[in-house]
Amino acid sequence: MNRQQQKLKTRRAIIDAAFNLLDEQRSLSSVSLREVARAAGIAPTSFYRHFKDIDELGLTLVDEAGLALRQLMRQARSRIDAGGGVITTSVNTFMEFVVANSNEFRLLLREHSGTSPAFRAAVIREIQHFIEELSDYTANHTELSGNLASLQAEAMVRLVFSAGAEAIDASPAQREIQAQRLIQQLRIISKGASFYVSKA
Structure with missing residues (x-):
């Protein structure tokens, strides 16, 4: 070596x-x-x-956690393209990430509202990357305009992260209930956006 x-x-x-x-x-x-x-x-x-110091390491951890989540969701979109349901596949993939990478997800949750401005900004940046990727995917696969796709993506991502915060310490049975509720909530958001387009 x-x-x-x-x-x-x-x-x-x-x-x-x-x-x-x-x-x-x-x-x-x-x-x-x-x-x-x-x-x-x-x-x-x-x-x-x-x-350089522990803070630089912390920023690297935030970047790595965000990247790991985005890569996993890209894999989910591949599964969707192969015939899986968009929302169900995405939620199941996200819950898998929360379970398998609990420390990484805890890091994103904690530092999003933590005391370090640099860490908060880094987490917000990672969440924004996530929103932008989902927005682009939605705009390319639905009739939503870019602006509406972005609004829908932001609502969905914030809801998903909130659900993840509840699911991280839940039992498998509780997590399944939470996942099913999240799927229904995301479908409502999606239907609402579609209804908005039809009435425009």
């Missing part, structure tokens, strides 16, 4: 260690640089070869 590969491997270990330290009790602001370094198996001084 050359030096560049080793550097990338160590950087990945730091990111993974930081995610693993986050849970239902711990937020990003309560995790120290020394803890992350210890969990990653490196000396604290080695941390600075990869990140």
Whole structure:
């Protein structure tokens, strides 16, 4: 393994260690640089070869969490294109992400309303990316105008994130009930947008 590969491997270990330290009790602001370094198996001084400080690591975690979610939803759209229902497939995929990546989703939820302006801005940016992708998909697959597709996407994404906050610590049975309710709510939003077009 050359030096560049080793550097990338160590950087990945730091990111993974930081995610693993986050849970239902711990937020990003309560995790120290020394803890992350210890969990990653490196000396604290080695941390600075990869990140300027713990805040830069935090911004990277937000970016990674948002990217992971967007990539998963892109896969959902592939499943939709193969014949799955748009809303049901999207909700099921999102709930899978919440369960499999609970620390990543908790990070997005917490920092969205956290004390760090930089982290809040980063999460808002990730949510906006999510809205824009859904808006583009909707505009390309329905009769909605770009503006209406954007309004619908924003309403849907905010509702989905709110549902995710409830689902993250729920039992599988509770989560299934929440998913079905979310599917119905999203269908109502979608029908409302279609009705708006028909009356325009």
